[in-house]
Amino acid sequence: MSTQRTTREWQAADAAHFLHPFTDFQALSRKGARVIERAENIYLWDTEGHKILDAMSGLWCVNVGYGQQALVDAATAQLKQLPFYNAFFQTATPPAIELAELLAEVTPPQFKHVFFSGSGSEGNDTVVRMVRRYWDLLGQPERQVIISRDNAYHGSTMAGASLGGMSGMHAQGGLPIPGIVHIGQPYRHENGKGLSRDEFGLVAARWLEEKILEVGPERVAAFIGEPIQGAGGVIIPPATYWPEVQRICDQYGILLVSDEVICGFGRTGRWFGCETMGTKPDLMTFAKGVTSGYIPLGGVMVGERVAKVLIEKGGEFAHGYTYSGHPVACAVALANIKLMRELKLVEHVRDDVGPYLASQFATLRDHPLVADAETCGLMGAILLAKDKATGTPFPESLEIGMVCRGHCFREGLIMRAVGDRMIIAPPLVITRAQIDEMMGLIRRCLDLTLADAKAGGWLS
Secondary structure, eight states: OOOOOOHHHHHHHHHHHOOOTTOOHHHHHHHOOOOEEEEEBTEEEETTOOEEEETTHHHHTOTTOBOOHHHHHHHHHHHHHOSOOOSOTTOOOHHHHHHHHHHHHHSOTTEEEEEEESSHHHHHHHHHHHHHHHHHHTTOTTOOEEEEETTOOOOSSHHHHHHSOOHHHHTTTTOSOTTEEEEOOOOHHHHOTTSOHHHHHHHHHHHHHHHHHHHOGGGEEEEEEOSSBTTTTOBOOOTTHHHHHHHHHHHHTOEEEEEOTTTTTTTTSSSSHHHHHTOOOSEEEEOGGGTTTSSOOEEEEEEHHHHHHHHHSOSOOOOOOTTTTOHHHHHHHHHHHHHHHHTTHHHIIIIIIHHHHHHHHHGGGGSTTEEEEEEETTEEEEEEOSBTTTTBOOOGGGOHHHHHHHHHHHHTEEOEEETTEEEEOOOTTOOHHHHHHHHHHHHHHHHHHHHHHHHTTOOO
16 A cells, blocks of 8 residues: 555545545545544644644544554454454354453443444444344334434444434434334433423433333333433433433333443443443443454443343344454454553543543633533533523534634644534543643634634624
């Protein structure tokens, strides 16, 4: 592979052949892609030599940071010994078995079994199949309906996108598929005006009960939710929300599924977000942080309530993937989790950089554009508003978040825009000094966005 091309040459080849995810192909072809060629720790460098602080961990996944030789060595050794074999034909490989053992150790105690996939999207497709298989084996095949939430993200496959609650995705492809319904998200700025956080948490959780009764409890199979909605804008629910959701699931006997693709593996200051939120899910989807994104791997942790039925009732579960338990991916995951333990990254987030980020993020509330700033562990969101006192938003047509994101890229910071929310999820190895560096860049970009708003007459 040539590494001697100019940026323009890379962009031309990209436009000619590479269709990017979630992209307006025509617009990107005109603009030209940003080409990243190397990375180290929490930083990236593009082909123009610009250094960029990656405050999004790649795509929520590079938890141990870039350039960890232990993960490279694990992949190399496994590629030499056994680069691939499948898990069909009643066959297994040592890395897959060892990873299954380790995951049973680091996940909450109800999880002793795992079903491997290649991604979080595939994991959530597996959830749909497994939930319905579970109820069928129990003699209740009418329990088909899975309840999710508006603005949730559970992947972009047919089932994953259906579970998600993003209208733009549902508008393309005739989604959602049958048997999946949605309730409102626990976003107080949108749905809880006039209520305290705790009051709104209970109100939002009880939308689940209302939907169960509307559909019919005998038809509802499960409820799925991210502990904190990631791609939806880092929506951190009130403390009252998840315990009430757990109570409702228990009352009606439905399965609780925790999508931990983003929140898992230390992001919230615990190994898994359900532990932070105080729930006891029956199924738990994971991906991203399990290998820190070094190689694709996903899966579903299966609680004993479900595993017991799948195993003891017998019969084939007609579902799986060529790359379920891929030995190289599993070897990298083993090295990744071992490294997380050696570096004490979960404790680092919980006791050190998580609280420090929270204290620094709180100072952003003094900025004229910031109506709210909140964090959980190493996830954070800034709400931009035309009038911070009332929370009055900018008109959608101004795309204020995209204006701010443009300044971020130009100033050497990767920060994601979700509507009028600017979000971060930096690598777990970040230090306090690097948080200070990141905060300086964030303030700089907010100031530049404010200057644009004033120049454009967008402010009241």
